Amino acid sequence: MDFDLSTAILGIAALLFVVALLVLTVWAFKAVFGGADTDPARKGREKRLAVVETAPVDANRKLCLVRRDDVEHLLIIGGPVDLVVETGIKALPPQPQPPHGYVVIAKTAPRPAPKLSQNRA
Missing domain, CATH: 1.20.5 (Single alpha-helices involved in coiled-coils or other helix-helix interfaces)
Known part of the structure; x- marks a missing residue:
């Protein structure tokens, strides 16, 4: 070869x-x-719909917390019938994120107290 x-x-x-x-x-x-x-119409736009959290109820059903805009809805899904448990729940504000990098606090000399006169005319 x-x-x-x-x-x-x-x-x-x-x-x-x-x-x-x-x-x-x-x-x-x-x-x-x-x-x-x-x-292309959705580019740059914030997503309006999200599944916040899920928890199993039994072998077939799940409890889901779904957020649309600033409102959350609690659903039970997966059984013979899907069920809305609660609607119109106000969404919690987003938790503040930790700072990116190190935070430096500058030390400065204490400021002198302002001089206030005791005599007022």
Whole structure:
């Protein structure tokens, strides 16, 4: 079995061409049929709907806390009937995030007390 350099280069080029075709096909598929959050109208907008928390009730059902805008709704899902337990719950304000990096507190000399006159005319 002889090793031919031109055949090896041609094989590598063909392999790169096939990989490029696959990448292009995936990109075109996502562009046409849309992937997750590819809607141009939604770009830059904050998401309005979120599942805040879930907890299992039994083997089939789950208790879900769902937030839409600033209102939360408590749902039981997964059984024969989905049920709204409570609606119109005010969402808690977001917790403050810790600072990014170190916080430096500069020390300064104490300020002198202001001089207030005792005599008022």
